[in-house]
Amino acid sequence: MTATIFLPRDAVAIGLGAERVAEALTRAALARGLDIRLVRTGSRGMVWLEPLLEVETPEGRIAYGPVRAGDVESLLESGLLAGGAHRLRVGRPEDHPFLARQQRLTFHRCGVIDPVSVADYRAHRGYRGLARALEIGAPATVDAVTLSGLRGRGGAGFPTGIKWNTVMRAEADRKYVVCNADEGDSGTFADRMLMEGDPFTLIEGMTIAGVAVGAARGYIYLRSEYPNACETLRAAIAAGERAGVLGRNVMGSGRDFHLEVRLGAGAYICGEETSLLESLEGRRGIVRAKPPIPALKGLFGRPTLVNNVLSFAAVPWILDHGGEAYAAYGMGRSRGTLPIQLAGNVRQGGLIETAFGITLREVIEDFGGGTRSGRPVRAAQVGGPLGAYFPEGLFDTPMDYEAFAARKGLVGHGGVVVFDDSVDMARQARFAFEFCAVESCGKCTPCRIGAVRGRETMDRLLAGEAPAEPLRLIEDLCEVMTDGSLCAMGGLTPVPVMSAITHFPEDFDRSSRLPLAAE
Numbered sequence: 001m002t003a004t005i006f007l008p009r010d011a012v013a014i015g016l017g018a019e020r021v022a023e024a025l026t027r028a029a030l031a032r033g034l035d036i037r038l039v040r041t042g043s044r045g046m047v048w049l050e051p052l053l054e055v056e057t058p059e060g061r062i063a064y065g066p067v068r069a070g071d072v073e074s075l076l077e078s079g080l081l082a083g084g085a086h087r088l089r090v091g092r093p094e095d096h097p098f099l100a101r102q103q104r105l106t107f108h109r110c111g112v113i114d115p116v117s118v119a120d121y122r123a124h125r126g127y128r129g130l131a132r133a134l135e136i137g138a139p140a141t142v143d144a145v146t147l148s149g150l151r152g153r154g155g156a157g158f159p160t161g162i163k164w165n166t167v168m169r170a171e172a173d174r175k176y177v178v179c180n181a182d183e184g185d186s187g188t189f190a191d192r193m194l195m196e197g198d199p200f201t202l203i204e205g206m207t208i209a210g211v212a213v214g215a216a217r218g219y220i221y222l223r224s225e226y227p228n229a230c231e232t233l234r235a236a237i238a239a240g241e242r243a244g245v246l247g248r249n250v251m252g253s254g255r256d257f258h259l260e261v262r263l264g265a266g267a268y269i270c271g272e273e274t275s276l277l278e279s280l281e282g283r284r285g286i287v288r289a290k291p292p293i294p295a296l297k298g299l300f301g302r303p304t305l306v307n308n309v310l311s312f313a314a315v316p317w318i319l320d321h322g323g324e325a326y327a328a329y330g331m332g333r334s335r336g337t338l339p340i341q342l343a344g345n346v347r348q349g350g351l352i353e354t355a356f357g358i359t360l361r362e363v364i365e366d367f368g369g370g371t372r373s374g375r376p377v378r379a380a381q382v383g384g385p386l387g388a389y390f391p392e393g394l395f396d397t398p399m400d401y402e403a404f405a406a407r408k409g410l411v412g413h414g415g416v417v418v419f420d421d422s423v424d425m426a427r428q429a430r431f432a433f434e435f436c437a438v439e440s441c442g443k444c445t446p447c448r449i450g451a452v453r454g455r456e457t458m459d460r461l462l463a464g465e466a467p468a469e470p471l472r473l474i475e476d477l478c479e480v481m482t483d484g485s486l487c488a489m490g491g492l493t494p495v496p497v498m499s500a501i502t503h504f505p506e507d508f509d510r511s512s513r514l515p516l517a518a519e
């Protein structure tokens, strides 16, 4: 009997040796005359267990991890194909506490299916959302998205239904759907995981969007640092076209939806939607002033729906189960689930998709299991490089757009980066200015010049200058950047800086440390 083995081809698993494991397994099976079928999947998102190998047994899939090529022989000796005992045996992945406590709506297929098989996707409820959208028509599809309460997962949390409605109502000869897959935030990887592990969820979501807003062409603007995601997406697009769910006459509806992957230009600012559109049109990524908003005048001057990967990827589930079912998850005005990405100095990093409302403490302690270094947690930066550093005293904040805003923070794209007590928060504040100075598009003065002056002032403080004057200058500078910047790049750089100053003031007085440094 053929034994089915699943092994991720996700970039993280590959980085940790998945290809070597695949080769060792194929070689060993051949030498032993074993009949195996190796299915390459995406990742389940338990990064510390990668490469996580799974085998199909009568009790369901049994997982082993982290598997190295050198473990293959001993695994086979221990009866791997029947789910036998071994020191790397994890058991059924869905019973692992890290996964069992999650509510996977968007990611329920990721790590389970063959990412480029339309048949496998359909066998796991795939394309039911698009079928429903084609049945109910554009206005009812947009209503379902509005009813779900979905807000943009790219960072700003703008209501997705309002944006879709604006593009649907816009009059034009052509409209476009653009997916923002630039994923530039530090500590984030959910877009990549989905594109590598379950690309049809994104493709289906974008096709539903095309049908809803009246666009026959879509682009995925993908960061160039994601070659594996690019390969998987292109293979999935070709498979979708062959299967008749993409391209001409989608699912026999008479509607066309053509999709292309375009590689990004390697700058953080190209993730900002207007800069992205400039880049997609073949120009340098410089921010456009708004209005006009892209929903009315976007790509090539036409109404354009720009959404993040995770926003589009939430839509198939919403159409399949109904907007109300999605809205039943979450708290306050943050409805549905948030794919949280836990990274940095943490024991168990990975992808946690769960309803809004979970606290930062639960994320870091219950899921993350504390720091990898074993030292106490001191800070967590939530929401990417423009997000606030929260001290332990704020860890009971629920993951909710409004609760984070009330504490001068942001949920952003759901990235959580953990730091232990060896972190120097003054250096982190300097890093925020440095990052902005390097990544600024240069269009407006508060950001272009302000970030450089901020870095210089932090250098004076770090060199031991009494902090009162530099800190006053930095606070002034932050006010100017917040109020005067054209986009959120310059406008939000003060968030990490001011949170570091507010919550960790002890790190900013270097003058008293000088004698120590001189010893």
Ligand SMILES: Cc1cc2nc3c(=O)[nH]c(=O)nc-3n(C[C@H](O)[C@H](O)[C@H](O)COP(=O)(O)O)c2cc1C
Pocket: 151, 152, 153, 154, 155, 156, 157, 158, 180, 181, 182, 183, 184, 185, 268, 269, 270, 271, 272, 273, 274, 306, 307, 308, 309, 311, 312, 487, 488, 489
């Ligand atoms: C400096 C900067 C970088 C950004 N980078 C990204 C990014 O990498 N991915 C993303 O989806 N949105 C990013 N955004 C947000 C986009 O401008 C935009 O809000 C988003 O694509 C809209 O999609 P959504 O409503 O689905 O979130 C960035 C914004 C700024 C100001």
Ligand code: SF4
Pocket: 269, 287, 439, 440, 441, 442, 443, 444, 445, 447, 448, 485, 486, 487, 488, 489, 490, 491
């Ligand atoms: S804030 Fe910075 S990135 Fe944004 S437009 Fe101004 S210079 Fe460009």
